[in-house]
Each structure stands twice: as C-alpha cells, then as structure tokens.
Amino acid sequence: MKRVSKQENETNEDFGYRLVKQNLQIQDLRRYGIFTCLVDEYDKITEILQTLVDMYKRKTIFISGSADKYYGFRNENDAKLFLHTLAYKLAENNYHIVNGYGKGIGDFLLSGITEFCLKNNKKISDHLTVAPFPQNKISKANIEELYIKNREQMIEKCGIAIFVFGNKDNNNAEGIIKEYQLTNQKKLIPIPIKITGGSAKQIFDLEYSNDIDEIKNAIEKANSETTDNINKIVENILES
Template identity: 40%
Template structure:
C-alpha cells in the first residue's frame, strides 16, 4: 500500500507516542464489525420491528432503545446483548496488531471481550475496569488496562444502551468519566471504528474544550473517505461528501485529526506499518566466535563493544542470545552506555536470552533451540550477524549452523538481516547470500545498497559501525 503524506505523518507521530508510553486506543463498534458482531442498527433491528418501526429510518437509536424499554422493560434487551456478543470469540487482525504494538491503554464502548482476550492471548497481564468498584483494585505489573465504559456482555443489566443510562451516566459512572478526562488530557488517542455519536464522549470532550479552550491535545481517528461508487445518485454522494467534510472540521474543535482511508483494509495496513517500524527499533545480534579470524581478538572486541554502545546510545533495544565470544561483549557495550549516561533502565536497552544447555522434557535440545530462536527473532525487526564459527567435539573449527538457521528464520519473519561480511565465517556467506539473492531487502534504496556492499569489504571498524548504524537508521523511515 502506498501511504498518503497525511497517513505517513500520522504513522511517524503515533510511533513517537507509543515509544513514549503516551498512546491510547478508543475502540468503537467498527473494530469488531469484521468479526461478525452487529453494529447498533443490527443490535436494535429486531427490537425496532417489535415497536413497528424501521431501524433504517431512525436516527436516534438511543431513543429507540428507550422506547423498547418503556414498553417491554429490560429483559429482551439484555438477552439481545448476551446472544449477539457471545457467538464469536476469534479476534481480528486489527485486534492482534493493536495488542502487539505496545499500547497499554484501551477504552471501548463495545460489549464484546475481544480486546482483552487478544491481549491475554499475547501473554499480557490485563486489568479490566467494567464497574465502579473495579477502580478500587489495581493489578501490579500489568501490561495493559481496558476500560469498558459501556459495560460488558456478561453483565447486560449494567450495559449502557438506553436513554436513561446516558442521562444518569455522569452520576452512576463518574469514575469512568474522570478517568477518561485524565487520559484524554495526558495521552494521544487513536479512535478506531467510532462514529462520534456517543453523548458520553461528546460531553467529556466538550468539558475538556471548555477548560483548555484552543489548547486541546492532539488525537486521531480514521474516516473512510466518501466514495461515489457507494451511492446510487450523484446528489446523494455530494450530500454525504459535504456532511463528512463538516464532521471532520467539527472534530478539530476537540483536537481530533481525521486520517482519511480509501477502504477499511487500509487501517490494517497502517497498523501493520506501525508494528513493522516499531519492531525495527529492536535489533537482534547473532554471533558466535571460537576464533575471530580474519580479525584479531582486540579488533573484534572493539567492533562488538562499540557497535553495541552506539546502538544503545541511539535508544535501540538490543536482543542477544548470548553467543560464544560475542554475547558478553554486547552486554558490556550496552552497560558501558548505561553507566556513562546514567540511563534509567538496562531493560530498555537490552533483552538477554541465553540458550538452554541441558536437555529436559520430550523435545531434543536442537528442537528447543529452534523454537527459542523463532520466539526471540520474532520480537525483532532487524538482525545483525557477526563472525560465526564454533569448535566441534573433534577440535575442528566449523561454520555456525545455528547462525544460518537464525538467518533463515529472519527471512521467514520479515526481519531484515545485516550480515557484516568482513567479519568472515558464516557472516561472509550470509552477506554473499544477501548481495546475490536478497537485494530486495534494500527496498530499492541506493543508500542501503551502498552500505550493504561496504560491510563486506575491507574497511575500518569505524566505517563498519557507521554503515551498519546507517542501515538501521535508514530503515526506521522507509
């Protein structure tokens, strides 16, 4: 997908917010629609027919729900919520991407449980706020918090749906309003699948505007651009186009900037691009060295240490499997930067994953290593390969077949490999493989091609580091 300048600017800006821990998601019914869950009209269609009304002719759907309650009370509405939002349990690609890009705050008006289930499926600890009493409890070391401001399918009696619920919301669920005001002031929200017709949100946004006047924070939302092919007549198309433009303009009053898309699948592509770009901030270092030939040990240690230091200095997160003759030096380079700069946390600079050395369980140690490599490398977006040899049981120096496997796993997971060919051993073979068979990894960029070529030539440590870091820096913005 070719992104528009507006979409690319949003991607760049929202990535910064995610890295700073200041990004949040507000999910409306549209996020779950692709899973087969009904929207508001679908939810109320049968109820409208019982009232001898046509849901397609009604604009005040909250009022429609209230009419049904007035005549039939809450029972049928509750059954409708339970039945409609229990049938499907499989999350969408968008749910999965939102879980994986590292956002820790989710707000939703949806009754389904797809957001929290997706987060939990990714191994994350999730705290849910559904009722007022949930605010009195806090889960320590949580990865994400999900605010379900309109309730949950498992408690339909408390779901916000009819006009009575909205009119009493500020009193009955004041804690949700207070928490949302705080997040809207301190975080950058991305609204997905949201129509902005919810009176609760409109009230809260209005209060923030009154307090801050024109200094409202920046938020974003997706809007599918009105297309002429969606309408029978030119007149209807032009009317819808004008109305959408007015809606977009009105949202700017609250600091909400609209990102136009041509089709809903564009949202998935934008989220996937954000995920890819964020993963490129994680650098896997693959290396093993019984001998550092053609380098001297002194030169090899200097290269590994300074490269790791520079990656840490640029705030890239290093992932290392603690390879022989490489891993300890990588750690030293990252530690050197941490202590010289008083950087707050080593965990933000380095993920260390030593390989298991003793076989246990049903799997062989080789099978365990393959699983382990897949798990580690899938967390990265870029991988650096250096040296790559080992000593076998007969005392012979062999090329590292483990590094070859890691290279193949990189290609499988769309992790861009950067073999430093000049370091020799398996890295030289992998560099030749990239140059001869995988130049598409350079993304048709002349600067990247030049840098990839140079790291296979006889150049100084300083130039090796400059070219490797240059490749990584360049890939952040492509």
C-alpha cells in the same frame, strides 16, 4: 476515521454540515493528544497498521553470532571492542537489540549497551532483549525443539538481522546458519559482516548477489570498509 465524502443526492449544505462535524471531532481528539488518520476505506487501516509494525521492527535488530576465535581484526581485543562499540552505537541511535547470548558475543554486546544506559540514565530493558539457549538437558523436553522455539520468538520481533563471526571449536556454528534461514522465512533484512569471517562470511557470499535492491544496497554499505577500522565499520553498519 473514515473521511467524510459526499453521498449521492446529498445537498451541499448537508455535506458541509457533516464535514464541519468531523473536523470538530478531530479537533476535540487532538486536545487529548489523539491524532486522527483519515482513510477513504476501512480496509486501508490494515495497511497503515502493517506499516507501523514494519517501522517498529526496523528499529529492533537481531544480532546473531558466536565465536571461539575472532577473525578480521588485528587482535582479539579489537574484535571484542567492535562488538562493544556496535551495541553501544545501536543503543545510542535508539535501536533495540535482540540476542541469544551466543558464546563469545553476548558478553560484549551486553557491555556496550550497559555502558550506554548507565551513562545516559536509560533502562537496559529498553535497548536489549536477551534469550539465552539452554545448555544442559535436565528434563524430558527435546532441547533442539527448545532451540527452535527460542529462535522463532527472538526473530519474530525483529526487522533486521546482523550476522557476526559464527565459529566454534567443535563445529562451524551451524546455529547461525539456522538463524539465517529463519530470518529469510520471516523476511528480515540480513546484514552479514564479511570481515568477521565464519558463518557471517558464508551468509555474505549467499546474499551478496541478492536481487532485492534494498537488501543488496544495505549489505554493500555495511561491508564497504575493508580494513579493521572499528569506528568506520560500525558507522557503515548504522548507515546501511
């Protein structure tokens, strides 16, 4: 609602009347659970809406990764526990995860979120959006175009991107790099986890010298634990 302001040649009495009238309108709306935001100019509404969108997106995290091998941890089970714990703690802190169900990653993110939701009587759909990539071509559709569309639809919902692992036996998980490039275009905050190696480490090396303080500080905090202490790594990611 536009804030009442005194008009040229308006008497104090008339201005006071309009001010009281506006305050009464605000109080009436509040009775119905509607809270009013006053602006001096209507173009401020666009700024407010964009701020709200940004706040929503910061609570929606894209997790990019795939793994045939699990580096950085004492054993494969610890690496899988890291993914499980990360997803559990993100859900516990009211984040929503978006994931393409990457090989060697998606199962353990799903298990973490599922455990949290079952323990706390929450809906999995409130904390997880899964958009798997098609694996078999059974139509005339260009599968690479489908991949591009799938990535775009996932990433446009998010404000933060976490990159983990990123390796495959047959290549270096180039899809993770494509997702990283797209998150840059969409201006997401990238948080690569260096200890997991693969494409995540490549992205860390690219981003570590980022001249945007917010991004650099987030990456440094998320990667400040140099051992394979799972709980500490996850804690730092949450605090970043």
